[in-house]
Amino acid sequence: MLGRRVGVLAVVAALAGAGLTVVRVHAQQQPADQVVHLLQELTDAVAPSGFEGPVRDILRREWQGLLTNIHTDGIGNLFGTLPGPASSPRVLIMAHMDEVGFLVRYIDPDGFIFFNNVGGYIDQSVLTQRMTILTPKGPVTGYTGFKSGHIVSAEERSRLVHLQDMFIDVGAKSRAEAEAMGIRPGLPITYGTQFTVLNGTHRYLAKAFDDRVGLAAATEALRQLKSLPHPNTVEMAATVQEENGLRGAAVVQASTHPDIVINLEIGIAGDFPLLTSPKLSQERLGLGPGIFVFDSSMIPNNTFVDWITQTAQAHQIPYQFESVGGYGEDGSELQRSGTGIPAINIGVPTRYGHSQSSVIDRSDFDNTVKLVVQMVQGLSAEQIKKITAF
Numbered sequence: 001m002l003g004r005r006v007g008v009l010a011v012v013a014a015l016a017g018a019g020l021t022v023v024r025v026h027a028q029q030q031p032a033d034q035v036v037h038l039l040q041e042l043t044d045a046v047a048p049s050g051f052e053g054p055v056r057d058i059l060r061r062e063w064q065g066l067l068t069n070i071h072t073d074g075i076g077n078l079f080g081t082l083p084g085p086a087s088s089p090r091v092l093i094m095a096h097m098d099e100v101g102f103l104v105r106y107i108d109p110d111g112f113i114f115f116n117n118v119g120g121y122i123d124q125s126v127l128t129q130r131m132t133i134l135t136p137k138g139p140v141t142g143y144t145g146f147k148s149g150h151i152v153s154a155e156e157r158s159r160l161v162h163l164q165d166m167f168i169d170v171g172a173k174s175r176a177e178a179e180a181m182g183i184r185p186g187l188p189i190t191y192g193t194q195f196t197v198l199n200g201t202h203r204y205l206a207k208a209f210d211d212r213v214g215l216a217a218a219t220e221a222l223r224q225l226k227s228l229p230h231p232n233t234v235e236m237a238a239t240v241q242e243e244n245g246l247r248g249a250a251v252v253q254a255s256t257h258p259d260i261v262i263n264l265e266i267g268i269a270g271d272f273p274l275l276t277s278p279k280l281s282q283e284r285l286g287l288g289p290g291i292f293v294f295d296s297s298m299i300p301n302n303t304f305v306d307w308i309t310q311t312a313q314a315h316q317i318p319y320q321f322e323s324v325g326g327y328g329e330d331g332s333e334l335q336r337s338g339t340g341i342p343a344i345n346i347g348v349p350t351r352y353g354h355s356q357s358s359v360i361d362r363s364d365f366d367n368t369v370k371l372v373v374q375m376v377q378g379l380s381a382e383q384i385k386k387i388t389a390f
C-alpha cells in the first residue's frame with residue numbers, strides 16, 4: 001500500500017558504568033510497510049480478553065529468531081527474552097494482547113445474537129455497527145440492528161439503547177441456523193473493521209490499537225535492540241485479559257523477575273472537536289509518546305519519570321505528559337508485585353479509544369520505539385539502583 005521509505009536512524013548508545021558516551025550513526029533500510037503490515041495484522045485480529053490466540057500466534061512468528069525462550073504461562077501470557085551481557089539487571093517490556101470486545105450471551109429463537117461486553121464501552125458506540133463473531137467454523141459477520149429511521153419516534157431518537165438490549169443480526173432465521181454457523185454462548189465478538197491508512201496521511205484508522213500498538217512498538221524496539229548494546233537482559237511479556245481487570249499482568253512477575261518495567265499502551269488524545277479541554281485530556285497526535293505521571297491504577301516512581309524525560313531530551317525525542325483518572329494499566333500490577341518494582345506506562349497517543357475505531361499518528365509510534373530503545377540502552381544496574389534509592 002505504502003511505498004518504501006529509507007529511514008536514517010541515529011543511535012546514541014550511552015555506555016553505563018564507565019561514564020562514556022559512544023555516538024554511533026548508521027543508515028538503515030527501514031521499509032515503512034513492515035510496521036504498517038504488523039499493525040494491520042495485529043489490529044484486524046479478532047481477540048478480545050480470554051481469546052488472545054490469534055494475536056499470540058502473530059507474535060510467536062514475529063519473535064522467532066528475535067527472542068529466545070519463547071513460552072507461555074498458565075493463564076496464556078506470552079514471554080520471550082532478549083539476552084544481554086548478563087542475566088541481571090532485567091528490564092521487562094510489557095503490552096497486552098487482548099482488546100475490548102463482546103462475548104455471545106444468548107441466541108434467541110429467531111436467530112438473533114445477544115452479547116455481554118468485555119471492557120468499558122460507551123453504549124451509543126455499539127449500536128448500528130458491523131460485528132465479527134469468531135467461531136470454530138470461521139468468522140461470522142453481523143450487524144447490531146436498530147429500527148429504521150422511518151419508524152423511530154421523536155423521543156426514541158435521543159434515548160440511549162442499553163447494551164444488554166442490543167442484538168446482532170447474522171442473517172439466521174432461527175437459533176438452529178445460527179448454531180449451524182458455529183455460534184454458541186461464550187464466543188468472542190469484535191467490531192468488523194479493517195485497518196486503513198487514512199487518505200495518504202501518516203495517520204492510521206483501526207480497531208484494537210489498544211493495545212496492539214503497544215505490542216507492535218515493543219516488537220520494533222526489540223528488533224532494533226537486537227543489534228545494539230544494552231547493559232541488561234530484556235524480558236518481553238505480552239499479557240492476556242488486561243481489559244478484564246489486569247488479570248494476566250497479575251502473574252507476570254513470577255515468570256520474569258524484573259528489576260524495572262516499561263509498559264506500553266495507548267495514550268488518550270484529546271485533540272478533536274467535542275473534546276477541546278486540556279483539563280480532561282491533554283495529549284495531541286504528533287507530539288510524541290505520552291509519559292503517564294498518573295492514572296487510576298498507578299503513580300510511578302518519580303526518579304524514573306525524571307530520568308525518562310532527561311533521556312528523551314538528550315536524544316531529541318518529543319514527549320508529552322499524561323494524567324488520566326479513568327484509566328488502569330498492566331504496569332501497576334508489576335509495580336506492586338514482588339518487593340515492589342519501578343514501573344512506567346508509556347502511551348502512543350490515540351483518539352477515540354474503546355470505540356469502533358481509533359486513530360494514531362505514525363510519528364508517535366516511531367518516537368515511542370525510539371524512546372524505548374534509548375531507555376533500555378540506559379537502564380544499567382547503576383541507573384536502576386539510583387531509581388530505587390529512596
Ligand SMILES: [Zn+2]
Binds near residue numbers: 096210211242266
Ligand atoms: Zn490497553
